[in-house]
Amino acid sequence: MIDLWGVSFTLIIPTPFDIGISVLLGSGTYLGKNAVFSGFAGVSPPGVGDPEFGSISPSTGAQESTVPVTLTARDTTFRDDPPVNVAFVPNDGLTVGAISTTSNTEIEFDLTIADNAPTTVRSVTVSWDDPPKTVTGDAVFTVTAKP
16 A cells, blocks of 8 residues: 555556566545546666676686586567677687577577687677667686696
């Protein structure tokens, strides 16, 4: 129950529609009288703001190995079609396997690290086409020496 400027009401906010609008419904009393109201509110759906890099896990991988990687971001619209692309910089000795979209903010892929891959810190850039956007995580993955 909300009491604001003499108006007491219960506010019901359903989940936002894909078009970014929520319907607001409520009922309560105003000056002792029962009242019902409705309205609209603008709500940004996922992927409307500027995308931000979230995390990469694991953040290290040894030479001569294949590592299952999970990458997350915020305000993204990852989907399998159109595909998501992943690029490491520098990319020497790294091969990104098939990318699987697990949600609109998370992807998974196998990263194969060659036995002669330089042991350096890498940045990763993720790009997608709906709408065309990119997100970069600077210095987020390190190739380590093989054990």
